[in-house]
Amino acid sequence: MAKELWEGNAAIAEAAIRAGVEAFFGYPITPQTEVLEHFSKRLPELGRVFLQAESEVASINMVYGAACAGARVMTSSSSPGVSLMQEGFSYIACSEVPAVVTNIMRGGPGLGNVQPAQGDYFQAVKSAGHGDFHMIVLAPANVQEAIDLMVLAFDLAEKYRTIVMFVADGSIGQMMEPAEMPPMRPVRPPEERPDWALTGAQGRKPNIITSLYLGAENMERVNLRLQAKLKEIAANEVRWKEYSTEDADLLLVAFGTVGRVCQTVVREAREKGLKVGLLRPITLWPFPSGRIAELAEQVRGVLVVEMNAGQMVEDVRLAVEGRRPVRFYGRMGGPIPLPDEILPEMEKLDAECR
Amino acid sequence: MATVEIPADMELVYKYPESLTEAHTHYCPGCTHGVIHRLIAEVLDELGVRERTIGIAPVGCSVLAYYYFNMDFAEAAHGRAPAMATGLKRVSPDKVVFTYQGDGDLAAIGTAEIIHAVNRGELFTTIFVNNAIYGMTGGQMAPTTLPGQVTTSSPYGRDVETAGFPIHMAELVGQLPGAAYVTRQAVLDVPGIRRTKKAIKLAFQTQLAGLGFSMVEVLSTCGTNWHMGPLEALEWAKEHMVEYFPLGDTKMTDRVRALKEGK
Ligand SMILES: Cc1ncc(C[n+]2csc(CCOP(=O)(O)OP(=O)(O)O)c2C)c(N)n1
Numbered sequence: 001m002a003k004e005l006w007e008g009n010a011a012i013a014e015a016a017i018r019a020g021v022e023a024f025f026g027y028p029i030t031p032q033t034e035v036l037e038h039f040s041k042r043l044p045e046l047g048r049v050f051l052q053a054e055s056e057v058a059s060i061n062m063v064y065g066a067a068c069a070g071a072r073v074m075t076s077s078s079s080p081g082v083s084l085m086q087e088g089f090s091y092i093a094c095s096e097v098p099a100v101v102t103n104i105m106r107g108g109p110g111l112g113n114v115q116p117a118q119g120d121y122f123q124a125v126k127s128a129g130h131g132d133f134h135m136i137v138l139a140p141a142n143v144q145e146a147i148d149l150m151v152l153a154f155d156l157a158e159k160y161r162t163i164v165m166f167v168a169d170g171s172i173g174q175m176m177e178p179a180e181m182p183p184m185r186p187v188r189p190p191e192e193r194p195d196w197a198l199t200g201a202q203g204r205k206p207n208i209i210t211s212l213y214l215g216a217e218n219m220e221r222v223n224l225r226l227q228a229k230l231k232e233i234a235a236n237e238v239r240w241k242e243y244s245t246e247d248a249d250l251l252l253v254a255f256g257t258v259g260r261v262c263q264t265v266v267r268e269a270r271e272k273g274l275k276v277g278l279l280r281p282i283t284l285w286p287f288p289s290g291r292i293a294e295l296a297e298q299v300r301g302v303l304v305v306e307m308n309a310g311q312m313v314e315d316v317r318l319a320v321e322g323r324r325p326v327r328f329y330g331r332m333g334g335p336i337p338l339p340d341e342i343l344p345e346m347e348k349l350d351a352e353c354r
Numbered sequence: 355m356a357t358v359e360i361p362a363d364m365e366l367v368y369k370y371p372e373s374l375t376e377a378h379t380h381y382c383p384g385c386t387h388g389v390i391h392r393l394i395a396e397v398l399d400e401l402g403v404r405e406r407t408i409g410i411a412p413v414g415c416s417v418l419a420y421y422y423f424n425m426d427f428a429e430a431a432h433g434r435a436p437a438m439a440t441g442l443k444r445v446s447p448d449k450v451v452f453t454y455q456g457d458g459d460l461a462a463i464g465t466a467e468i469i470h471a472v473n474r475g476e477l478f479t480t481i482f483v484n485n486a487i488y489g490m491t492g493g494q495m496a497p498t499t500l501p502g503q504v505t506t507s508s509p510y511g512r513d514v515e516t517a518g519f520p521i522h523m524a525e526l527v528g529q530l531p532g533a534a535y536v537t538r539q540a541v542l543d544v545p546g547i548r549r550t551k552k553a554i555k556l557a558f559q560t561q562l563a564g565l566g567f568s569m570v571e572v573l574s575t576c577g578t579n580w581h582m583g584p585l586e587a588l589e590w591a592k593e594h595m596v597e598y599f600p601l602g603d604t605k606m607t608d609r610v611r612a613l614k615e616g617k
Contacts, residue, residue, distance in 0.1 A: 023445050049444045053437070054470035061434040061467070065410070065441030068428045073445070091431050190446065198426040198442065200406035200449055208420045210411075210429035 003178040008143050008168065009034035011179055012076070012102060015150035017042055020185040021100075022071040023049035025062035027081060030114040031170035032104035035076040048187065056081040060088030060101070067097035068209045070197025072154055072188065074100040078170075079108050079120050089163055090129030094211035094222070096229075098157035100150075101135075102166040104173040107333040115334025116169035116257060121311035124167050125285045132223055134230055136164045136237065137284040141260040143177040149282070151182055160233055161196075167284065169307065171257050171336065234286040241280045242291075244270065248277025250350060251299040253292065253316050255281045257336060258305050264339045269346050276346060284312070289319035296320040300353035303345055305337050306330045325353060371395035373404045375424045384584025386541045386574040387416050390483060393541075393551045394452070395423065397558055407450040408442060410435040412464075414456035415489040433464020436471035439478040450561060451478040457498040458488045461521045468527065472567045475532030479557045480569040482523060484538075485576040486595060493579030497521045500598055505579070520598060524571040528604030534566030536605040540573035540596060542588045556614055565609050573599055 006014070013035045016024070024039040036052070043050035049066075053059035059075045066073040077085065082103045092099050105120045107113040124137045136156050140146040146168060157164040193199055198207055213219040241259075244266050245251070254262040259280035269276040279295060281288050296302065301324050304313040313328045320326050329345040331337045360366050370376075373395035381387045398404050404425050411419040413432035420427030430438045435453035443451040460468050460482050468480065487505055488494040494507035498520045502511040512520075528536040535557055539550040550572055557568035573595050577587035606614070 023441070025441060051440070051444065051474075054466055057434070058437040058440075058467055058470065061431065061437035062441035062444075064430075064434075065428070065438030065443075066445045067441075068438070069408075069442045069446045069449075071445035073441070087431055088434075095428075190448075198408045198428055199446070200408065201424070201426050202405040206420075206424060207426045208429075209427075210420065212417060212429050 003180050005176055006143055006179045007034065007174065007176050008146055009104065009173040010038045011143050011147050012150055012166070012173070013038035013042070014181060015147040016074055016100070016154070017046065018182045018184050019151040019154045020072050020187050021048070021074055021154070022187055023051070023066050023073045024075065025051050025053050025059040025066070025073070026075045026077065027053050027056050027059050029078045029081045031106055031173050032076050032078045032102065034173070035102065035104070056084035057087065060085035063099050064088055064092050064095070064097065067092065067099045068095070068198045070193030070199060074102070076102040076104070078104045078106045080111060082120065082123070086129040089135065090131050090133065091211045092163050093129070093133035093135070094131065094226070095209050096161040097209065098161050099163050100153045100157050100166065101163065102168070105167060105169045113334055114170060116171040116307060116336060117333060118169060118256060118258070118307040118311070119332065120167065121284065121306070121308060124165050125287070125315070128165070133226060134285050136160070136162060136233060138164065138166045139255045139282060139284050140166075140168055140172060141256055141280060143172065143175065144179040146172060147179055147181060156237060160229060162229070162233070167256070169257050237283060238286045238288050238290070239282040240288040240291060241282060243278040243280070245277030245279065245295060248275050248298070249300050250274060250276045250346065250353070251295050251302045252276060252278040252305065252346070253281070253302060253312070254278065254305045255284060255312060258307055261337060261339060262305060262342065265342045265346065268339055268343055274346060274350055281312070287315050287319070289315065292316060292319035293321065296323045299324060301349045302326045303349050304328050305342055307336065308332055325349070371399045373398040373424050375422055377421045379422055380418060381415065382578040384575065384577040384587060385415070387483065389541045389547060390481065390550070390572055390574065391419065391422050393547070393554050394481060397551065397555045398425070400555065401558055401562065403450045403558070403562070406448065407452070408446070410439050410442070410451070410453045412453070412455040412459040413490070414459050416454055416456065416483070417490065419454055433459050433462070434467055435459070436464065436467040436476070436480065440471050440474070440476050443476060443478050447477070450558065452558070453478065453480045455480060455482055456489065457482070457484045457486065457496045461497040461523050469530070472527050472530045472569070473532045475534070475566045477561055477564055478567070479561045481554065482569055482571045483574045484523070484571055484599065485574040486520070487576050487579050489576045489579055493576070500594055522599065524569070524604045527569055532567050533569070533605045534607045535560045535568040535603070535610045537603040538571040538573065538599060538601050540591070540601055542573065542575070542592050556610070559613055560610050563609070563613055565607065565613070573601070
């Protein structure tokens with residue numbers, strides 16, 4: 001298929017449609033409303049389900065219900081709405097039904113603003129809801145990657161019967177870029193829904209989907225099973241991209257929009273004679289800790305750049321385990337860190353690590 | 355379960371519903387949840403839809419309802435059953451979907467979810483058990499607790515000046531255009547139990563005919579947290595709850611009436 005000009009948010013919705021999403025439940029919030037609007041136009045014309053819910057609490061529970069039925073389903077929101085969904089994330093994780101959620105992050109805390117930000121890293125990666133669980137967290141850096149990861153999100157959600165969060169920021173959601181859509185996958189017919197799903201106990205024992213395990217031992221057994229699954233995900237699904245790391249002796253780590261900005265930083269730094277490489281995590285959970293640990297052996301120092309007060313940098317430090325200095329540069333609440341600001345930080349790191 | 359040969363000259367008129375499992379319930383002696391479970395099960399058997407019914411249990415004393423109903427079941431977060439039922443039914447329009455909810459679940463934490471599900475005319479059925487108290491957490495004030503009623507969180511009696519008035523959910527929900535059939539019944543004596551069963555049947559028939567949302571509010575007892583014996587609790591409910599929560603239909607569209615009258 002040829003490249004077309006796509007706006008990020010519409011592309012995310014269309015990619016989900018191509019991936020066979022059967023239902024979307026959501027609530028408007030900037031800067032992701034175009035996701036909902038695209039679904040509202042496309043899903044009815046395809047005979048699929050679109051519903052504007054009364055709140056994000058309702059939309060995530062509609063997703064939970066439809067996921068229990070074994071349907072491919074998703075919701076989408078932005079930071080304040082995602083906070084409201086966290087109860088649902090926890091129930092979905094424990095019940096082990098597949099669901100996809102996008103967070104087109106905006107400035108916070110509180111109502112914040114509608115500018116691009118990455119302040120929800122901790123929420124997505126470390127504290128998605130109460131209890132012990134992780135979501136798989138995917139972070140695209142451009143519109144094409146957003147499309148590709150959206151398709152992957154459904155496959156991972158169903159493969160592991162887990163919740164997959166797709167985090168981007170408003171700048172990816174609202175930028176226009178040439179990108180290629182995958183071909184339309186047929187929607188899975190209801191008679192092919194998975195055997196664990198609630199489809200009516202016809203000629204079989206009833207299926208029960210619950211997150212309630214009253215006995216201590218019982219609850220621990222479920223937790224151990226969930227942890228084993230997370231371990232398997234961590235072993236198989238780590239994704240990242242590297243730029244000019246082969247000979248690098250200074251490492252940049254950045255994700256999403258900032259990861260993209262840092263590609264320019266690598267180029268400009270190299271023009272100045274600094275051997276800088278970039279690692280851009282694509283899965284924020286599971287985190288590419290192993291590869292960062294390897295690169296820590298190779299480089300003199302690491303600079304992490306984010307659109308927050310320093311969140312992913314904690315995971316980088318955990319991976320580096322004190323082998324090398326790990327420094328941080330960030331902007332909060334809307335400003336995107338630009339190469340002109342990042343380059344001096346890189347030079348400082350270079351001087352520090354001589 | 356024991357099976358018994360039925361002699362040729364006899365007819366089976368009453369049996370254990372297929373829609374119930376053989377599990378013993380954990381409900382307190384005298385609790386009416388068990389009666390209501392049984393009525394739903396009998397209705398689903400009679401309608402022949404057990405194998406395509408999906409229930410959604412609430413958070414409350416009936417949180418484990420899925421152990422007692424012999425059909426596919428999900429367990430919702432507190433108050434969210436109507437949102438789950440919405441998602442489930444929208445992607446499975448040929449299934450029969452119902453939520454089973456208490457008054458804390460439906461009329462406090464889940465008010466937004468029920469109101470909007472009704473307003474959209476979602477094609478599922480809600481069985482709403484009103485026992486005027488939070489049973490599971492040990493007898494705190496519910497949105498349906500009567501004025502002056504003493505609970506563990508209204509030790510001086512519910513003061514309507516500070517805690518508001520009991521909510522009339524059947525009336526509230528019945529007002530919405532998405533509702534096709536809404537009624538309040540009581541399982542406090544045998545005639546009431548029979549009427550409740552008829553109402554539950556009509557509610558499911560409303561769903562099967564695709565006529566809109568249906569809800570049966572059932573006045574119920576909680577002897578344990580009311581600190582009464584089972585019979586005393588039934589009497590108290592008849593004397594005090596029925597007065598405050600009048601029995602009868604709060605919504606019946608013409609099409610539901612025609613269905614009821616067999617037209
Ligand atoms: C979010 C959340 N808040 C509070 C609770 C605690 N809780 C469990 S059951 C319940 C009240 C249930 O009362 P009701 O719906 O009237 O049902 P009953 O137990 O009386 O049948 C509460 C407050 C919870 N489980 N989840």
